[in-house]
Amino acid sequence: MQYLYAAVFAGFVALGVAVRTSKEPARRRVGIRGLIGYVAGMSLLAGITQRDAWPFTSHTIAVGRARPDAQVCLLELAGVDATGRESRLDPYSWMPVYESVLQYWLARNLDGLSVAERDVALSFLLRKAESARARRAAGGAIGPSRWLGPLGAPYWLLLPRPPASPEKLAGLRAYSTCWVPRERYAAPQKITRSLRAEHFEALP
């Protein structure tokens, strides 16, 4: 399928190059009409079939009937300092990968990793998280505000950003966190958490 999607994009570029190299006005106009039809057709096809041939994309988000009575589970990472205290981490700690994308990756892949692979992954994430925490704790910026300050473009999903912990991280824990939205809406603490993985190491 990936090669088909690549071909869809290549088709767009090829039609455009044909327009660009076409000098005779009538022929060029035919080429432009073909390009317009192709862009409109592929965009419509992506929308109808809900196949994401990005950049000809299906724009699929929040499209079904929401189910506030069905259980929702996420795989969340928490930072742990040397005293064992847990803290929520900034969602931009792992940029260029945003927290929700990382959660998605962890949910799909964590159980399939060998012990060694899990150690490599969690060790890397711990170092990223500590680097981001230290930068923020020292008054620096991470993620979209690193270069552009408050004018930086946030990731599309606006997750809350907790203040940076002043304590250096010593470990990471991955929890499977579940709740029923309608219940949690009424009682925010009504969640269940189960530890899925943890990793500790002394960072320099």
Next chain:
Amino acid sequence: MIPTLERAFFSPAGTRLLFAARVILALQALWIVLSRPELPELSAWPQVFWSGAPPGLRARFAFVPLGLAFDRVRYGALIAALVATLAGLWPRVSGAVAASLLYQFAPMEEVIAGMPHTSFGGLTTPVIGLFLFAFAEAPARDAAPSPEFRWPVALTRLFFAFSYVSPLLAKLRFAGPTWFTADNIRAWIMVNAPITDAPWGAAVVASDALCWAVALGTLALEALFPLAVFSRRAAWILVPLAAAFHLGTALTLGYFFPSLPLLLLFVDWDLIPALRSTRPIGAAAASSQR
């Protein structure tokens, strides 16, 4: 129908429309790219993270493992190409280079997870738009009005309009017309509230009228937005409605729309000189869209 399409895509336009649209696309892309300074660092992530990105996906976006230094150079080249496009320096070449590099960099944020939401990253329309502008004529600043300055802008607008049409098609397919009801809007806010803690969520959930307004407003916007491509009067209504919709979505659901500045593509920039003078370029372009 055909005359409407012909007018929308091929009525003569002044150069100002083309220049303004190119600047908007380049600025939008530059804004997103400079907000993601860590993009090239992904190539230094351990191999284990790439298990979610099959070889076909990597090949599609030319993710070649040539190292961090190579990707930093590519990222620098992308910024340079966007600045050159913005400044009008060799605009077709710089635009094509920028679009090609955007095509490779835009999926990087999500490629390890299989790109579930790359279309929401704010670079989708710039990729297509900058390519279209590279395919079109690059006019001299004082060039006479021409269809060559209209069709790339109109096609970029049409492509952008699908960011409203496609979600409508998806909602009708997966939920049917009942998506557009107060109950469903309330349910979506409840599902998102524990994750995003959006500030207006509770107020909207508590009001049937607000939930219905969101539901019917979404239906109207997504169904009617393509009219903004073909009618200036429709754009006057739909573009501000879209801006309000995206602001509301951020405040009630916590979904930011990074492509918001691209609504400026629907301003007919040829009108601005027409308001200041009676030059035929502006007047012709203004009357041609009515």
